[in-house]
Amino acid sequence: SYELTQPPSVSVSPGQTASITCSGDKLGDKYACWYQQKPGQSPVLVIYQDSKRPSGIPERFSGSNSGNTATLTIRGTQAMDEADYYCQAWDSNTVVFGGGTKLTVL
Amino acid sequence: EVQLVESGGGLVQPGGSLRLSCAASGFTFSSYAMSWVRQAPGKGLEWVSGISGSGGSTYYADSVKGRFTISRDNSKNTLYLQMSSLRAEDTAVYYCAKDDSGGLSSWNFDYWGQGTLVTVSS
Numbered sequence: 001s002y003e004l005t006q007p008p009s010v011s012v013s014p015g016q017t018a019s020i021t022c023s024g025d026k027l028g029d030k031y032a033c034w035y036q037q038k039p040g041q042s043p044v045l046v047i048y049q050d051s052k053r054p055s056g057i058p059e060r061f062s063g064s065n066s067g068n069t070a071t072l073t074i075r076g077t078q079a080m081d082e083a084d085y086y087c088q089a090w091d092s093n094t095v096v097f098g099g100g101t102k103l104t105v106l
Numbered sequence: 107e108v109q110l111v112e113s114g115g116g117l118v119q120p121g122g123s124l125r126l127s128c129a130a131s132g133f134t135f136s137s138y139a140m141s142w143v144r145q146a147p148g149k150g151l152e153w154v155s156g157i158s159g160s161g162g163s164t165y166y167a168d169s170v171k172g173r174f175t176i177s178r179d180n181s182k183n184t185l186y187l188q189m190s191s192l193r194a195e196d197t198a199v200y201y202c203a204k205d206d207s208g209g210l211s212s213w214n215f216d217y218w219g220q221g222t223l224v225t226v227s228s
Contacts, residue, residue, distance in 0.1 A: 001168065031212070031214075033214045035151070035215075037151075042201060042218040042219065042220060042221060043143075043151065043201075043215070043218055044218075045206065045214060045215060045216050048206060048212070048214040048216075049212070049214070054206070054216060084150075086150065086151050088151075088153075088214070090212075090213040093165050094153065094165060094167060095141065095143075095153035095156060095165075095213050096153070097143075097150060097151045097152065097153060098150075099150050100150040100151070
């Protein structure tokens with residue numbers, strides 16, 4: 001079955017750029033999306049179709065996908081961006097989530 | 107405003123059954139694929155099952171295939187998940203989630219419910 005791999009944790013200083021990666025076999029041939037989940041809350045879609053932002057998502061969130069890796073980039077990271085982030089793709093009639101990355105802003 | 111409200115969770119014994127519901131409003135329900143996604147306590151997201159807008163196509167994770175059944179009643183704007191032969195490892199918060207694309211499904215989820223907790227324990 002298809003697998004997506006994320007680093008368990010990423011740390012970033014306020015105002016700096018955070019990059020979270022998601023790796024999977026030929027992931028660049030599929031669409032990747034990203035969700036943000038804060039403690040006690042439901043996930044929120046922040047990037048879809050590799051690099052598109054839903055309405056209401058700040059411009060500091062961006063995405064890319066090429067080769068075997070999709071990347072979520074947060075420029076000018078704010079304290080409110082501290083959360084768990086999950087990548088997701090569709091493969092062989094199943095939805096696959098990465099294991100999640102805890103972003104710490106310190 | 108799009109709203110998804112899950113119900114039906116609770117405590118059930120191993121081997122038991124439970125039916126979850128998700129009442130949808132604020133969009134043309136029959137035009138969108140829907141999914142169930144679960145999250146075990148302290149763990150990540152796991153997709154459980156999906157269904158096309160018409161209900162004609164259904165999809166399952168290997169971990170629940172043969173035990174869970176997804177369905178929808180487009181006249182009632184309601185999504186269901188019938189769960190049977192439940193195991194301790196099915197303990198999780200179950201979310202219903204709406205596909206972000208009408209017509210051809212993208213299997214990206216732009217709206218999520220608040221979740222309902224299912225606990226499988228004796």
